[in-house]
């Protein structure tokens with residue numbers, strides 16, 4: 157691995173006209189929405205500052221809060237686990253799921269980090285991503301390019317071509333609603349057939365609440381119809397109280413560019429004996445490098461990230477190469493992606509990719525947490541340079 | 545391209561000339577010739593040598609791009625060759641500079657100096673101007689940066705200066721934020737020339753015309769200098785058009801990664817130029833040598849022209 161490999165990959169990405177079209181459309185639409193949202197809800201800027209303080213405090217107390225969360229889940233009748241590594245997390249989930257099962261998945265970057273879908277399929281299960289973007293990612297066998305818009309690089313022309321092939325029906329590339337309906341129809345019976353629903357978490361309150369934000373209603377179906385619900389929660393997602401968690405939810409949705417989010421689900425435990433809903437609720441708190449990072453004076457800032465995607469849209473490098481930056485083998489993308497990759501995945505690859513940052517700081521300007529990515533990425537460079 | 549080779553080249557050049565591209569400190573101060581500036585004083589104009597390095601960066605980047613298109617191994621070999629060549633007495637920076645003019649960049653600095661004088665500011669200069677060290681810091685070569693930071697601090701202190709005037713955003717940021725991190729008892733006031741001209745109420749002579757303004761990232765975001773360039777342009781009756789991404793949300797020119805990713809840097813510059821062109825103006829004004837070179841290089845293709853604000857001061 158060297159700079160020339162990174163350069164070759166990024167130059168190749170920057171010359172892909174389909175990728176560029178997707179990025180241009182996504183970025184300009186985000187920018188318009190963002191301006192409108194912040195104009196209408198100016199108070200979220202103050203709220204974001206408050207959330208930054210909540211995250212600073214939470215990350216400093218990560219172990220303590222995770223222990224509290226584990227206790228809360230168990231008290232409410234669920235099962236909670238702390239997985240030190242990606243391997244351990246996969247093993248735990250594999251045991252809960254078993255083989256020959258049907259699984260519906262909500263969109264979750266943390267499960268991408270675990271390459272969980274691939275792992276469960278390998279074990280002999282059927283897995284379906286139910287988020288429209290993730291569905292495309294799964295069947296077009298590419299990586300999610302963006303926290304919020306994983307399929308930002310897949311143009312509607314490409315989607316139509318894929319659906320024509322996949323569903324064996326006529327598809328009009330300009331009929332977006334028609335295409336969405338096709339996928340929804342395909343997924344409908346999967347929810348009812350599924351044995352397990354798997355989700356991530358947007359934020360988790362230590363007093364026992366899993367929060368999931370969505371627009372498509374697929375998460376609600378995925379976590380309420382199957383008998384088992386498994387949630388994968390990065391340890392940095394835990395905040396002290398419900399009230400804190402609601403604030404996080406508000407900031408994520410506003411900075412993601414939504415005026416309103418259609419649905420926020422709050423899960424506290426499994427369904428009671430005679431109630432509808434999953435009878436089993438398993439929560440896996442994932443360390444995978446996070447605890448160490450929380451003790452690192454520079455890296456810890458990464459863990460304040462809410463994964464809202466604002467910085468990716470605003471990054472000039474991301475704007476021409478998308479998720480190729482951080483490498484195609486990483487679940488993560490862009491400058492913040494390199495930081496996550498460094499902590500949870502491939503430290504060497506991340507270190508070389510860190511050199512593609514302009515240090516221009518527009519990410520920091522756009523970020524609700526004001527995360528100083530240039531500072532962290534420069535530190536990653538420094539650590540590599542010292543070793544060379 | 546090999547990061548290790550880049551590191552070796554920079555260290556080697558730094559050891560030899562105190563400059564990443566092998567530019568001598570004495571040639572950094574060539575701009576001041578004939579201005580009769582004193583070498584000591586309470587106020588010092590320190591350029592950081594960034595404008596002066598533009599022609600070198602230009603030639604270097606051209607070479608890099610060629611090498612990049614030839615493939616990675618060739619690059620490492622040629623870097624080794626460079627170091628080898630120099631060992632037998634041939635200086636890369638001199639070869640690169642054959643037939644390249646430095647006049648434009650000297651004029652920019654002289655315009656700044658002259659305007660400051662017209663505004664009633666007296667200042668000294670350094671006869672041997674040290675490079676600002678920013679590339680070392682950017683690349684995470686902190687030891688090299690620290691040595692350079694101390695050299696800069698020593699020279700500035702030795703000149704008797706209590707206040708330093710800077711001319712580019714990177715040097716400004718470095719003197720304000722980085723040097724204090726690396727050097728003890730650094731208590732020198734740092735002021736960017738645009739801030740100083742603004743506070744003196746300086747007005748340039750009428751120029752007219754229309755420009756699209758490109759805020760350099762380090763000027764707008766990291767130093768918070770936004771209104772000064774605009775009001776100076778307006779004082780010269782220049783109509784200033786704002787692109788969609790402007791001020792704190794300005795778009796980077798791509799320049800900071802041109803030494804490792806020259807092709808990507810150009811792509812980013814081209815995209816930024818398209819945003820600027822949407823204002824309807826074909827002239828772009830910048831206030832940074834890195835923006836000047838990186839945007840300037842791509843501008844021709846789009847029928848555009850990139851000028852430094854200081855070029856309006858003549």
Ligand code: SF4
Nearest residue numbers: 461462464465467523
């Ligand atoms: S770094 Fe900031 S802007 Fe980027 S995804 Fe995280 S919270 Fe959002």
